Amino acid sequence: MEEIKGAIALIGYGLAAIGPGIGIGIVVGNAIQAMARQPEAANMARTTMFLGIAFTEALALIGFVLFFIA
Amino acid sequence: MDVLILASESCDPATEIICAPENVIELFEFSVPLFSIGPLDFTRTVVLTFLAMFIVIGLLYMGFRERRVVPTKFGVAMESVVSFVRDDLAKGTIGPDGARYAPYLLSIFMFILVANLFELTPGINFPLTSRMAIPLMLAIFTWLIFVIVGFSKNGLHYLFDIVWPKSVPLALRWLVGLIELVSVFVLRPLTLAVRLFANLVAGHLMLTLLLGSGWIFFAAVGDIGARSIIGIPWFLFGLGIFVFEFVVAVLQAYIFTLLSAVYIQTSVQPEH
Numbered sequence: 001m002e003e004i005k006g007a008i009a010l011i012g013y014g015l016a017a018i019g020p021g022i023g024i025g026i027v028v029g030n031a032i033q034a035m036a037r038q039p040e041a042a043n044m045a046r047t048t049m050f051l052g053i054a055f056t057e058a059l060a061l062i063g064f065v066l067f068f069i070a
Numbered sequence: 071m072d073v074l075i076l077a078s079e080s081c082d083p084a085t086e087i088i089c090a091p092e093n094v095i096e097l098f099e100f101s102v103p104l105f106s107i108g109p110l111d112f113t114r115t116v117v118l119t120f121l122a123m124f125i126v127i128g129l130l131y132m133g134f135r136e137r138r139v140v141p142t143k144f145g146v147a148m149e150s151v152v153s154f155v156r157d158d159l160a161k162g163t164i165g166p167d168g169a170r171y172a173p174y175l176l177s178i179f180m181f182i183l184v185a186n187l188f189e190l191t192p193g194i195n196f197p198l199t200s201r202m203a204i205p206l207m208l209a210i211f212t213w214l215i216f217v218i219v220g221f222s223k224n225g226l227h228y229l230f231d232i233v234w235p236k237s238v239p240l241a242l243r244w245l246v247g248l249i250e251l252v253s254v255f256v257l258r259p260l261t262l263a264v265r266l267f268a269n270l271v272a273g274h275l276m277l278t279l280l281l282g283s284g285w286i287f288f289a290a291v292g293d294i295g296a297r298s299i300i301g302i303p304w305f306l307f308g309l310g311i312f313v314f315e316f317v318v319a320v321l322q323a324y325i326f327t328l329l330s331a332v333y334i335q336t337s338v339q340p341e342h
Contacts, residue, residue, distance in 0.1 A: 058261040
């Protein structure tokens, strides 16, 4: 059987990136819908979208830190 | 940096150009001081930090040196940056009281922007914010400001409202309070710093790998002949990432400032 090399932390980071990936997709998709329906509120939607992305991204970032710590 | 990296495990020290560094930290660590003044060692990072500071001061000074009826083009550009931070970020997020925090927000926005754009500056090519010390220090400033503002505006209620949220059912209140306590006082500054750090580290590594490997393939034309043509797509891909990294650099400066404003806002007007 072939030997598998590498750090298990890499797999952990990969797993940690799944959830935020889906989450950011949902956030941005809904923000685009909001902007398309109400273009006059696009600025507010954009700011809120960046906030939502930033909070969702936090999970992936914790995974990224653990990758370096582990 | 005289050692370019390539993802090869077997490294011949004789051909120093295709050596991977022992540790990837080598790309970000400049431990050899360039010069020293007394007990203070000035490494490349410290020099670049001062350079970023002087660039920010210089830009703002040049923009607002004298009051004109019709401002110069440069003055208009600087005014739009200032009014963007003060009106959109500070007042738009914190409320009418937000203009008090505009100087701080403008300072970190300009500094992070300049520090991030060092990544793309030819000859420097090193984002200051990819050293953890600098984003962490900026995040600690934001942390100090929102904690001090929270306590001075709301007294000890600021802490009680976090650990004992009234809007949550009693059975879950201690759990939510515990999560909120960790989230506000530990995770907020940590994610604030790591978000900036991680984005710039990733960008720096991608640019180094793509542009570096493209260059290595070009340089190896004598050894591998026509196969060195695979350097061209790598180099073009690197140039594409270069443009993308410009967007990332501006966006991360914006997000750091926006989140600082949002955190200050939660201290000024607690939701619970």
